[in-house]
Amino acid sequence: MASKDDLDHRDEDEVCPVCKSSRYLNPNMRFLINPECYHKMCESCVDRIFSSGPSNCPVAGCRKTLRKNKFRAQTFEDIGVEREVDIRRRVMHILNRREEEFDSKRAYDDFLEQREEMIANLVSRIDVAKTEAQLQKYASENMQSIRTNQALEEQEASSFQARMTQEQEEARLRRQLAREQLENERREIQASREDMLNRLAAGSSADAAAIAREGHKVLLKKSSARRSEEDRIRQKQAALRSEMKRGAGAGELAGPSDSGLIKGLRKIKTPEPEKPYDPFMGYVPEKRDYYTLQSSYPSTYLDRIRNDTRMAAGGYDLKEYYSRTMLEAFAGLGCFIGEEVSRRDAGAEVKPAATAGAAMAAGGE
Structure with missing residues (x-):
C-alpha cells in the first residue's frame, strides 16, 4: 500500500x-x-x-x-476502479430485480450471476456492443418495473435513515436519562445520609438501629421505583420499534413479469378491472344476485292457479309470474345507491331512499 x-x-x-x-x-x-x-x-x-x-x-x-x-x-485514485464503479452502478440501476420477484432462490442467484457476467464483460471490454444492446432492450421493455424497484429502494433507504436517526436519538435520550438518574440517586443518597445523621444526632442510642433500618428501606423503595421506570421505558421503545417494522411493508410490484433477458421471474397476474354493477344481470330472468327465485311460494290464490289445468293448457307458467313479481319488488333497490355512497364517502348523513321520497312528497303537499 x-x-x-x-x-x-x-x-x-x-x-x-x-x-x-x-x-x-x-x-x-x-x-x-x-x-x-x-x-x-x-x-x-x-x-x-x-x-x-x-x-x-x-x-x-x-x-x-x-x-x-x-x-x-x-473519486478513486485508480482510474480503472473509477470506471468499474460507474459501470456497476449503471448496470445495477437497470437490472434492479428483487428476490421476491423470482420463483426460487436459485433463480435469483442465477440472475445475480448473469448481472455480474454483464458487468465483467463491460469492464473487460468483451462483447460490449452485444451487452449494451441487451441492456437497452431490457430497459425499454421493463421501464415500469425498473422505476417501481427504484422507488422501493429509495423508500427502504429513507426508512433505514429514519430508523438510524431514531435509534441515535433514543440512545442520546437513554444516556441523558441515565445521567439524570445517577445524579438524582446521588442527591437522594446524600440527602438520606444527612437526614439519618441528623436524626441520630437528635435521638438516643436505642433508636439508632431503627433509624438505620428505616433509611435502608427508603433507599430500597426508591431503587425499585427507578428499575420499574426503566423497564417501562424499555417496553415502550420495543413496542415502538416493532410498530415501525410492521409499518415498513414492501410496495407492490408492477410491470411485466416476462423478460427475454432474465429467467425465472414470478408470474404477476394483473387483476381485471371491476365491471359496473348491472341490477338486471343482463336481463336474464332467473339470474339475480340480490334474491333467489324459488320454485313455488305459499299462497292460497296461487295454489288454485297451479292446480288448474286450464291455466297450464294456455302456456301460462307461474315461474314467470314469480320472476316478474320479485324483480318488481327489488327493482328500486339500486336507484339511490350511487348517491348514498357518494354522501357516505363525503361524510354526510345518509337517509334511506324511502325516507327521502317521503320527505319530498311531504314538501310538495
Missing part, C-alpha cells in the same frame, strides 16, 4: 495531457474526468474547449464526443 508521501509525490507529478501544466507548478490545479473516455484533464482546459458545446476529446487517439456537464472530479 502506498504511503502518504508517495501519494503526495504522485499528485505533484500529474500533468494535463492538453496544456501540459503540472500540479507541481500550480498546486491549486483541479483535474476532471469524463465517463465517456475517462481521460483526465485540467479544469481550465475543460472550460476552454467544451464551454461552447460538445467537442471531441483532445487526447490523441480518442474520438469520443464529450460534453462539459459530464465532467466531474475523480
Whole structure:
C-alpha cells in the first residue's frame, strides 16, 4: 500500500495531457474526468474547449464526443476502479430485480450471476456492443418495473435513515436519562445520609438501629421505583420499534413479469378491472344476485292457479309470474345507491331512499 508521501509525490507529478501544466507548478490545479473516455484533464482546459458545446476529446487517439456537464472530479485514485464503479452502478440501476420477484432462490442467484457476467464483460471490454444492446432492450421493455424497484429502494433507504436517526436519538435520550438518574440517586443518597445523621444526632442510642433500618428501606423503595421506570421505558421503545417494522411493508410490484433477458421471474397476474354493477344481470330472468327465485311460494290464490289445468293448457307458467313479481319488488333497490355512497364517502348523513321520497312528497303537499 502506498504511503502518504508517495501519494503526495504522485499528485505533484500529474500533468494535463492538453496544456501540459503540472500540479507541481500550480498546486491549486483541479483535474476532471469524463465517463465517456475517462481521460483526465485540467479544469481550465475543460472550460476552454467544451464551454461552447460538445467537442471531441483532445487526447490523441480518442474520438469520443464529450460534453462539459459530464465532467466531474475523480473519486478513486485508480482510474480503472473509477470506471468499474460507474459501470456497476449503471448496470445495477437497470437490472434492479428483487428476490421476491423470482420463483426460487436459485433463480435469483442465477440472475445475480448473469448481472455480474454483464458487468465483467463491460469492464473487460468483451462483447460490449452485444451487452449494451441487451441492456437497452431490457430497459425499454421493463421501464415500469425498473422505476417501481427504484422507488422501493429509495423508500427502504429513507426508512433505514429514519430508523438510524431514531435509534441515535433514543440512545442520546437513554444516556441523558441515565445521567439524570445517577445524579438524582446521588442527591437522594446524600440527602438520606444527612437526614439519618441528623436524626441520630437528635435521638438516643436505642433508636439508632431503627433509624438505620428505616433509611435502608427508603433507599430500597426508591431503587425499585427507578428499575420499574426503566423497564417501562424499555417496553415502550420495543413496542415502538416493532410498530415501525410492521409499518415498513414492501410496495407492490408492477410491470411485466416476462423478460427475454432474465429467467425465472414470478408470474404477476394483473387483476381485471371491476365491471359496473348491472341490477338486471343482463336481463336474464332467473339470474339475480340480490334474491333467489324459488320454485313455488305459499299462497292460497296461487295454489288454485297451479292446480288448474286450464291455466297450464294456455302456456301460462307461474315461474314467470314469480320472476316478474320479485324483480318488481327489488327493482328500486339500486336507484339511490350511487348517491348514498357518494354522501357516505363525503361524510354526510345518509337517509334511506324511502325516507327521502317521503320527505319530498311531504314538501310538495
